[in-house]
Amino acid sequence: xxxxxxxxxxxxxxxxxxxxxxxxxxxxxxxxxxxxxxxxxxxxxxxxxxxxxxxxxxxxxxxxxxxxxxxxxxxxxxxxxxxxxxxxxxxxxxxxxxxxxxxxxxxxxxxxxxxxxxxxxxxxxxxxxxxxxxxxxxxxxxxxxxxxxxxxxxxxxxxxxxxxxxxxxxxxxxxxxxxxxxxxxxxxxxxxxxxxxxxxxxxxxxxxxxxxxxxxxxxxxxxxxxxxxxxxxxxxxxxxxxxxxxxxxxxxxxxxxxxxxxxxxxxxxxxxxxxxxxxxxxxxxxxxxxxxxxxxxxxxxxxxxxxxxxxxxxxxxxxxxxxxxxxxxxxxxxxxxxxxxxxxxxxxxxxxxxxxxxxxxxxxxxxxxxxxxxxxxxxxxxxxxxxxxxxxxxxxxxxxxxxxxxxxxxxxxxxxxxxxxxxxxxxxxxxxxx
Amino acid sequence: xxxxxxxxxxxxxxxxxxxxxxxxxxxxxxxxxxxxxxxxxxxxxxxxxxxxxxxxxxxxxxxxxxxxxxxxxxxxxxxxxxxxxxxxxxxxxxxxxxxxxxxxxxxxxxxxxxxxxxxxxxxxxxxxxxxxxxxxxxxxxxxxxxxxxxxxxxxxxxxxxxxxxxxxxxxxxxxxxxxxxxxxxxxxxxxxxxxxxxxxxxxxxxxxxxxxxxxxxxxxxxxxxxxxxxxxxxxxxxxxxxxxxxxxxxxxxxxxxxxxxxxxxxxxxxxxxxxxxxxxxxxxxxxxxxxxxxxxxxxxxxxxxxxxxxxxxxxxxxxxxxxxxxxxxxxxxxxxxxxxxxxxxxxxxxxxxxxxxxxxxxxxxxxxxxxxxxxxxxxxxxxxxxxxxxxxxxxxxxxxxxxxxxxxxxxxxxxxxxxxxxxxxxxxxxxxxx
Numbered sequence: 085x086x087x088x089x090x091x092x093x094x095x096x097x098x099x100x101x102x103x104x105x106x107x108x109x110x111x112x113x114x115x116x117x118x119x120x121x122x123x124x125x126x127x128x129x130x131x132x133x134x135x136x137x138x139x140x141x142x143x144x145x146x147x148x149x150x151x152x153x154x155x156x157x158x159x160x161x162x163x164x165x166x167x168x169x170x171x172x173x174x175x176x177x178x179x180x181x182x183x184x185x186x187x188x189x190x191x192x193x194x195x196x197x198x199x200x201x202x203x204x205x206x207x208x209x210x211x212x213x214x215x216x217x218x219x220x221x222x223x224x225x226x227x228x229x230x231x232x233x234x235x236x237x238x239x240x241x242x243x244x245x246x247x248x249x250x251x252x253x254x255x256x257x258x259x260x261x262x263x264x265x266x267x268x269x270x271x272x273x274x275x276x277x278x279x280x281x282x283x284x285x286x287x288x289x290x291x292x293x294x295x296x297x298x299x300x301x302x303x304x305x306x307x308x309x310x311x312x313x314x315x316x317x318x319x320x321x322x323x324x325x326x327x328x329x330x331x332x333x334x335x336x337x338x339x340x341x342x343x344x345x346x347x348x349x350x351x352x353x354x355x356x357x358x359x360x361x362x363x364x365x366x367x368x369x370x371x372x373x374x375x376x377x378x379x380x381x382x383x384x385x386x387x388x389x390x391x392x393x394x395x396x397x398x399x400x401x402x403x404x405x406x407x408x409x410x411x412x413x414x415x416x417x418x419x420x421x422x423x424x425x426x427x428x429x430x431x432x433x434x435x436x437x438x439x440x441x442x443x444x445x446x447x448x449x450x451x452x453x454x455x456x457x458x459x460x461x462x463x464x465x466x467x468x469x470x471x472x473x474x475x476x477x478x479x480x481x482x483x484x485x486x487x488x489x490x491x492x493x494x495x496x497x498x499x500x501x502x503x504x505x506x507x508x509x510x511x512x513x514x515x516x517x518x
Numbered sequence: 519x520x521x522x523x524x525x526x527x528x529x530x531x532x533x534x535x536x537x538x539x540x541x542x543x544x545x546x547x548x549x550x551x552x553x554x555x556x557x558x559x560x561x562x563x564x565x566x567x568x569x570x571x572x573x574x575x576x577x578x579x580x581x582x583x584x585x586x587x588x589x590x591x592x593x594x595x596x597x598x599x600x601x602x603x604x605x606x607x608x609x610x611x612x613x614x615x616x617x618x619x620x621x622x623x624x625x626x627x628x629x630x631x632x633x634x635x636x637x638x639x640x641x642x643x644x645x646x647x648x649x650x651x652x653x654x655x656x657x658x659x660x661x662x663x664x665x666x667x668x669x670x671x672x673x674x675x676x677x678x679x680x681x682x683x684x685x686x687x688x689x690x691x692x693x694x695x696x697x698x699x700x701x702x703x704x705x706x707x708x709x710x711x712x713x714x715x716x717x718x719x720x721x722x723x724x725x726x727x728x729x730x731x732x733x734x735x736x737x738x739x740x741x742x743x744x745x746x747x748x749x750x751x752x753x754x755x756x757x758x759x760x761x762x763x764x765x766x767x768x769x770x771x772x773x774x775x776x777x778x779x780x781x782x783x784x785x786x787x788x789x790x791x792x793x794x795x796x797x798x799x800x801x802x803x804x805x806x807x808x809x810x811x812x813x814x815x816x817x818x819x820x821x822x823x824x825x826x827x828x829x830x831x832x833x834x835x836x837x838x839x840x841x842x843x844x845x846x847x848x849x850x851x852x853x854x855x856x857x858x859x860x861x862x863x864x865x866x867x868x869x870x871x872x873x874x875x876x877x878x879x880x881x882x883x884x885x886x887x888x889x890x891x892x893x894x895x896x897x898x899x900x901x902x903x904x905x906x907x908x909x910x911x912x913x914x915x916x917x918x919x920x921x922x923x924x925x926x927x928x929x930x931x932x933x934x935x936x937x938x939x940x941x942x943x944x945x946x947x948x949x950x951x952x
């Protein structure tokens with residue numbers, strides 16, 4: 085994971101990275117920050133300020149405001165099931181517009197700037213249209229632009245296959261573009277400018293007293309993102325961890341420090357980082373399945389083959405050789421999963437399938453909980469006092485997740501936030517130790 | 519000018535062109551034809567009908583409806599003078615959207631289709647952003663798609679420089695893309711689908727009895743386009759003539775034959791093809807310029823250097839060693855030309871500059887007028903009878919143009935159209951011979 089082993093850096097780039105004397109910063113601006121001509125001009129001033137401060141700046145831009153959704157609606161009005169390759173051709177028009185406009189605005193401020201599409205910036209992906217993964221960054225054009233003193237504006241969210249086909253990286257893809265470029269350029273910092281001020285101990289819309297976190301480890305941010313925190317795309321955090329890219333998530337509108345995401349070493353150590361919640365999953369239960377070896381594989385292999393993401397699997401204690409098996413799937417995948425579930429039920433000799441969309445998941449994340457066995461008990465206790473019933477529990481070494489009624493989610497988040505005193509600057513050891 | 523000497527055809531393409539057994543057709547659809555999802559689906563059905571009839575079809579698409587103007591307005595709202603390279607990056611988003619949508623609609627009809635940007639289709643241009651000229655067509659991807667039985671959908675109006683920078687070809691550029699691809703693919707026909715039914719003997723909005731022309735020579739179409747007929751971009755006709763590309767201009771909405779543009783040989787021979795008018799030019803007069811050798815160069819070299827297109831130059835008979843010199847320039851260039859004109863006036867020792875924007879040009883075009891000396895006299899006579907004063911006359915071997923008052927243009931067009939009986943199927947020899 086060290087910063088010396090970046091396979092994504094071409095040898096020419098590495099030479100430049102070693103020889104250069106100026107700091108390289110990658111700045112990513114989301115669609116909300118670029119939603120109007122005035123906001124684009126505002127972003128241009130921020131970018132130029134960073135360049136004036138002496139850094140080489142590479143900007144990654146999302147499409148303006150809701151334009152990606154507008155293009156999706158246009159596609160839907162032409163075709164009921166748009167061809168994935170052509171949909172990628174269409175959607176990549178969005179960032180093409182924003183990068184050109186941002187580059188114009190920066191040029192008007194007297195700074196040299198040049199825009200690049202994902203393809204021009206060398207964002208090479210696999211062929212998974214609509215959800216492509218970056219396989220290589222051939223950043224020579226960006227490197228040349230930066231070396232010549234230009235500000236490089238790169239289209240986020242998009243790439244190109246080795247066969248020169250257009251691709252998109254899926255929702256949150258611009259974050260991944262930014263982190264991948266930061267890795268390829270060996271940038272000192274990857275700043276993610278967004279419409280919130282950073283990562284909070286809980287969603288401030290639910291817990292007004294939620295506190296902005298100064299810093300998080302990659303693992304904590306990964307767990308929070310996986311548990312439903314929307315501030316950073318999960319894949320971009322994975323990429324940052326793998327390549328050691330330092331991230332600073334901050335507001336595009338307010339000039340205050342946000343949240344830094346970096347290696348754990350040297351961080352102020354807290355037990356609990358924050359609480360995430362997610363109401364995008366549904367609970368599925370296979371009733372009275374025969375309890376025999378191989379039954380789990382018989383259930384979950386066909387679902388995986390159908391592309392259904394399964395999470396939070398729990399198997400009840402068997403009674404008279406039969407057991408209920410519950411798990412969560414994205415609500416968006418439920419319709420597609422239904423026929424597969426019926427086939428599975430018949431194949432394993434179960435007694436029916438139920439599904440429940442009125443559930444939500446509340447997750448407590450913190451690197452310190454590994455060494456603090458009381459954390460889970462405290463969380464369950466807080467939920468019990470708030471009269472919140474727990475339907476499924478799952479844990480990792482730094483996360484505890486509870487599936488509850490959807491209507492109870494906000495109350496559960498508040499209760500847990502309160503119990504762990506997350507509004508206070510540092511979570512104290514004695515709260516959890518016993 | 520023969521079809522065997524296409525320098526734009528790569529060797530691999532030529533092999534394919536010689537070996538293939540199916541006809542290749544290039545179809546170009548303008549923005550009006552693609553202005554809504556319904557119209558895109560309509561175009562998709564037309565394209566598929568051509569493919570079902572057995573042809574290999576390569577489609578060139580403009581941006582939807584007014585979208586290029588909308589992108590220009592967006593640029594203007596961000597930057598008072600948008601950078602030309604970034605403006606091209608921006609504008610090329612327009613066709614990217616239309617090609618993807620058209621390809622989706624064709625795929626929905628059960629036909630294989632694939633869209634290509636100008637860059638992907640190998641439309642290589644010079645670096646003249648906003649008005650780039652095609653220097654080469656590297657059509658291997660399009661050829662491969664057609665050879666594999668796919669319909670290729672190519673973005674019009676846009677190209678890429680040898681240095682991989684985005685470019686646009688200027689207004690009417692999609693026509694040029696279509697003709698260039700037809701040449702590169704050695705296509706049997708280049709169909710230009712537009713919002714009119716073909717080329718008419720005059721603008722039907724002015725002369726309701728105007729007749730649709732079945733066929734025109736390249737030279738006639740060149741003169742009509744240069745004289746203000748908007749149906750085909752001048753540059754595309756030049757390109758078609760140079761590479762012997764047969765063009766069929768026809769309606770995207772009505773399924774009737776339009777106008778064919780081809781080599782003169784074998785065409786039904788008419789004396790007069792049609793009348794074009796143009797109100798986009800202004801008249802400039804340099805007053806009482808000394809009448810000495812080199813004076814014309816001293817006037818028109820600085821204007822050319824300033825990028826001002828000059829037309830219809832006339833020099834009056836000199837009196838006492840001084841003469842007035844009049845010419846036309848595009849109204850759009852007049853503001854930019856003014857300081858240059860003042861400098862010229864002082865340099866040559868003239869006595870002032872006047873300009874007049876309330877003028878219009880009426881042009882009569884016909885390959886047969888070379889051998890019919892009475893045509894010009896008939897035209898002047900018709901204008902005199904209609905009480906239209908002629909301010910400047912200019913001629914080519916197949917065109918006569920008269921500059922008149924702008925308010926007289928419609929009456930002048932009607933009078934000339936009437937005199938030459940252009941509503942009747944064939945202009946008769948005896949009308950003009952004498």
